[in-house]
Amino acid sequence: MARFDRYLLSQFLVLFGFFALVLVSIYWINQAVRLFDALIGDGQTAWVFLELTALSLPNVIRITLPMACFAAAVYVTNRLSSESELVVMQATGFSPWRLARPVMWFGLIVALMMSLMTHFLVPMSMTRLQQRQEDVQDNITARLLTEGTFLHPVSGITFYIREIDADGTLRDVFLSDRRDPATPQTFTAARAYLVPDRSGEDARAKLVMVEGLSQTLRADTKRLFTTHFRDFTYDIGRLFGDRPVRFVHIRHLPTWDLLSDPQGAAERTGFTLGQIANEAHGRFAQALLCLSAALIGFATLLTGGYSRFGVWQQIVLAIVLIMVVKSIEGAVSDPVSKDAALWPLAYVPGAVGLGIGALLLWIASRGSRSWLSLFRRRAA
Secondary structure (H helix, E strand, O other): OOHHHHHHHHHHHHHHHHHHHHHHHHHHHHHHHHHHHHHHHOOOOHHHHHHHHHHOHHHHHHHHHHHHHHHHHHHHHHHHHHOOHHHHHHHOOOOHHHHOHHHHHHHHHHHHHHHHHHHHHHHHHHHHHHHHHHHHHHOHHHHHOOOOOOEOOOOOEEEEEEEEOOOOOEEEEEEEEOOOOOOOEEEEEEEEEEEEEOOOOOOEEEEEEEEEEEEEEEOOOOEEEEEEEEEEEEEOHHHHOOOOOOOOOHHHOOHHHHHHOHHHHHHHHOOOHHHHHHHHHHHHHHHHHHHHHHHHHHHHHHOOOOOOOOOHHHHHHHHHHHHHHHHHHHHHHHHHHHOHHHHHHHHHHHHHHHHHHHHHHHHHHOOOOOOOHHHHHHHO
């Protein structure tokens, strides 16, 4: 690779890293705040919060890579144009096609990163994230062991613990069960213990209360029945119902499984064959979009040449063009999802983006000073 190519490629990669860091931080913090409220409200630890947010990070990176690639290409090209570096290189004989060579290397590097995300990291992280979310959902102990707070794990249930000893003993427990309006029940105990029940196939947590009082109100007769007990076992696990059947999303499956056995993937996930094809080929198409974004961002600004007023017109045009490519991506997604035989349409947005970039490079090679000059000369 020539020295100029290395210099330009390094500029692209540095700014790409900066924009990717900013965009990932914005997306990641937005998701982390919602996740933090849900987990801490259920009594989970900070370690569980960090683990789940880390597992969601690959999918966030996948979303932001094309935008960071486009922003880096536009910013670096604008800076090189304003500092006349591109003018100097063109004066030494570098054609727009030659100048675009490091841009293509940059786009290929980002496309390789996108492929790594879509084909490997995102499916693995999403699968692990779903497993950890199910484990957190089943972790009844963490959802109930919060002292000094009235908890409502499910509708109609109120649970309170005054204090939790170091050995796990629950002090001054209050449990109100109002799920049946005809016979609401209230349990109070001086001590209680949460113990797992391994007797059945579906293990449930049991709340063993010691030295307490049970109160049952009959709504029809307005009579209150009280029972003092030395020990009483309450099935806490049944409050949360049976564990639902695990839902497998197509984004959790490896690309090879989607392409080699689409019918099996459809049976496992419940999605149609068209949605399976759209997901599988869309993973390859996203890498092509990264290359298109880099080429459009560079080639559009290259058509403007040097101007004291900057290249703001070309920047606006580049944004419009990338929005056109993204709108095409959204337009072809629905037909492919309905008919798997139309899977080649998934590659149309990337191909259109590369075609637009090649057209802009051809316009720049014609020596036009701005993106309007070609049309003005034809009109004249």
